[in-house]
Amino acid sequence: MIILCVCVILLPVCFTHPLAGWVSSPGHPGGYEPDIKMNWERCAPAGHTLTLSIVHLDLEDSHDCENDALEVFANGILISKLCGKKSTEQLQASVNPSLRSPSGGCLSLTFQTDYSNTEQHTGFRAFYTVQDIDECLDGDLQCSHFCHNYIGGYSCSCRPGYFLREDQHTCTVNCTEERFGEGVLTPPGSPGPYFENAQCTYTLSVEEGKQIILNFIGEFDVEDREGQCIDSLTIKTDSATFGPFCGKKAPSGFNTAARQVQVLFNTDQEGQNLGFSLTYRAKLMECPGTVTPDSVLSPQRTVYVVGDTVTVQCKTGYTFDAHLVKADVKHFESTCQTSGKWSPVYSCAPVDCGDPDLSKNDLLALTEERPLTTYTHNISLKCLTKFYQLSGHAHFTCNASGLWESHGESLFDEANSPICLPECGMNEEFFSFERVYGGERARLKQIPWQLLIKRPRRGGASLISDRWALTAAHVVDGHETKKLTFNGGMIDGQDNNAVIMETEKIIIHPDYEREVFGLARTSYDNDIALVKMSARVPLSFKIRPVCLPKKSAGPVMKGVMGTVSGYGGTGNKTKSQFLQYAHLEEYPKLSCFQSNLKVTDNMFCAGGDEADSCKGDSGGPLVLPMLGTGAPNKPYRLEGIVSWGPAQCGDEAFKGYYTKVQNYLDWIRETMEKN
Incomplete structure (x- = not known):
């Protein structure tokens, strides 16, 4: 900032007080009286200050000037409190430099004495003056270029080529300019360092149907610091922004794809950088090689100019927005306009498969x-x-x-x-040595597929899915049209928390020999029935299905032990309150109970030395492997259904018969699919 001093002696005509004068204590220099109080005040006009110089001071001295005192205030704020006697040299050195008002402010005095003095004191005398302030010497003043002081104020001015902004302090460059056609653009101040505080906007235009091509030539030098732009060059079109650019490396030239471009150049208030040279020229307008994202054009060209028409088709997996075009539209034609844009334009959106419909399987x-x-x-x-x-x-x-x-x-x-x-054939394994006559008492979750039917006749069943169970045909014979109740998820037949299932359908094997009143039964062949529950069974650790067996040749159990379970008779009792199980092995049919009933290949014989299935167990499961030896890779499978045997349970000579489930796998699957 350059400071220029101008001497002007005239003060504003509105200031009516004298420019200088004296003020003294009453009776000076003869001495002042006790118990007096004197007030005095003067103010300076705007741009001026009021100064006070005390040339004589002789007052009674006391601690903190509590007896006689002279107080000086600047705009009502105490700036000095005096008493005692001081020489002129002492006053000039320590007191007078601080007795000054702010610009346009006031000074006031209060002189007060107490009731008595031990000796005579002459009082005080001071000289006041109004002085102009030189604002240009103020370090906080922000004139960009020149500061001019005058009496009562100051003003700023600028070097040639700049103008003063509305704040009357900042100098800037008038570089808002419109240009048409071709030429070279340089910042203000070129070829030397460019001007500071510049906010330049250059608008470049060419005729319709053409676009502006920009190229930087020569040196490029726009101030930056640690990779951040201090000054900046930005190029804008109605659809794109390039930059900001700065530093020493010139940007590459580019087609703007616009007939009008704005070049914005902003600088701060310091620096000696040299700027840039930017050439601009006109070229026939081109349209971009893409009409809309995710589409392909036909014909394919490296350059499209005004008037070119192409066929636009969405890429594989994309389709036109149904809100803009008809659903059956597969392509459209678009033409390159003089604006450098394609018209019409429809967007391609990715094909949406939507959320999958899972309503048919709520699991x-x-x-x-x-x-x-x-x-x-x-x-x-x-x-x-x-x-x-x-x-x-x-x-x-x-x-x-x-x-x-x-x-x-x-x-x-x-x-x-x-x-x-x-998931089938899984359980929570328990091992118990608590013996019950003829078998062992099961633990909860140990045989979770076991179901119990209490009426019209007691029997068992096996859950094979979350809707279906298998039982013996003779357990449900004659009750196919009734709603029967099955109990599961328990080991106590009287458990009030059992899972109760109601039947929807009971399907007895079509080749099963029904009981006919008055006629003797000839066989229990095909003693198997499917039961569909009216609702999905809520599976848990307590109630889970057993797996169906696999077809195999030879004996069913192949020399290994299996497990039968049920709520049937134990010893002399006709039924058990608790679920029992026993381990059995397969025997030749000749070792089984012999009667007039026909034995077929749909049955197999099994039993144990100390345990057997009994009345009330009919329809229940015989599973492999033996309970306690299953695993995820060896799930429990329903190999047999308790069917028929001797009247006396546990007879070592006469074992019981079981329906061979593997012979009915096709019938089971087909029946479940149809129902």
């Missing part, structure tokens, strides 16, 4: 909430509880046709839709 769920469902995105499925296993594909991808697929197969058609199937 199926997505592994991720709100997954992306558009083209190429993936989803994964899971079963809601650990008692089910996913059957079918678990991972799927949204294909270009809007279908979820896995390994090329559609997800939600009837052939490939994944389902949740109950």
Whole structure:
């Protein structure tokens, strides 16, 4: 900032007080009286200050000037309190320099004495003056270029080429300019260092149908510091912004794709950088090589100019926005306009497969909430509880046709839709040595597939899914049209917390010989029935299905022990309150109970030395492997259904017969699928 001093002697005409004068204590220099009080005040005009010089001071001295005192105030604030006697030299050195008002402020005096003095004192005398302030010497003053002081104020001015902003302090450059056609653009101050405090806006235009081409030539030098722009060059069109640019490296030239461009150049208030040279010229307008994202053009060219027409088609996996075009539109034509833009333009959106419909299987769920469902995105499925296993594909991808697929197969058609199937043949193993006559008492969760029917006749059944159970045909014969009740999830037949299941359908094997009043039965062949429950059974550790067996040749049990269970008779009792189980082995049919009833290949004989199935166990399960030896890779399978045997249970000579379940696998699956 350059300071220029101008002497002007005239004060504002509104200031009516004298420019200088004297003020003294009453009676000076003859001495002042006791018990007096004197007040005095003067103010300076704007841009001036009032100074006071005390040339004589002789007052009674006291601690903290509590007897006689002279107080000086600046704008009502105490700046000095005096008493005692001081020489002129002492006053000039220590007191007078501080007796000054702010600009346009006031000074006031209060002189007060007490009731007596031990000796005569002459008082005080002071001289006041009004002085102009030189604001240009103020270090906080911010004139960009020149500061001019005058009496009562100051002003700022600028060097040639600059103008003063509205704040009347800052000098800036008038560099708002419009240009048409071709030329070279340099910042103000070129070829030397560019001007500071510049906020330049250059608007470049060319005729319609053409675009502006920009190139930097020569030296490029725009102030930066540690990679951050201090001064900046920015180029804007109606659709894009380039920059800001700074530093020593010139940006590459580029087609603006616009017939009008704004070049913005901003600088701070310091620096000696040299700027830039930017050439601008006109070229026939070109349109970009893409009409809309995710589309392909036909014909394919490296450059498209005004008037060119192309056919636009969405890429594979994308489709036109249904809100803008008809659903069956596969392509549209677009023409390059004089503005450098294509018209018309329709957007291509990725095909959306949507959220998969899981309403048909409420046990199926997505592994991720709100997954992306558009083209190429993936989803994964899971079963809601650990008692089910996913059957079918678990991972799927949204294909270009809007279908979820896995390994090329559609997800939600009837052939490939994944389902949740109950996990079968699993239990919570317990080992007990508490013997019950003829067997052992089961623990809860140990035989979770065991069901009990209490009426119209006591019997057992095996849960084979979350809707179906298997039992002996003779247990439910004659009651197919009735609603029967099965109990599960318990080991106590009187448990009030048992899972109660009501039947929806009872399907007896069509070749089973029904009981006919008055006619003797000839066989228990095909003694098997399917029971469908009216609602899905709530699977848990207490109630879970058993697996169906696999077809095999030869003996069913193949020399190993199996386990039979039920609530039937034990010893002399006709029924058991608690679930019992026993381990059996398979015997040749000749070792089994012999009667007039026909024995077929749909039956096998099994029993034990100390235990056997008995009345009330009919329809219950015989499973392999033996209870306590199962594993995830060796689940329990329903090999037999308690069917018929001797009237006396546990007879070592006459074992019981069991329906061979593996002979009925096709009938079971077909019946369940149809019903």
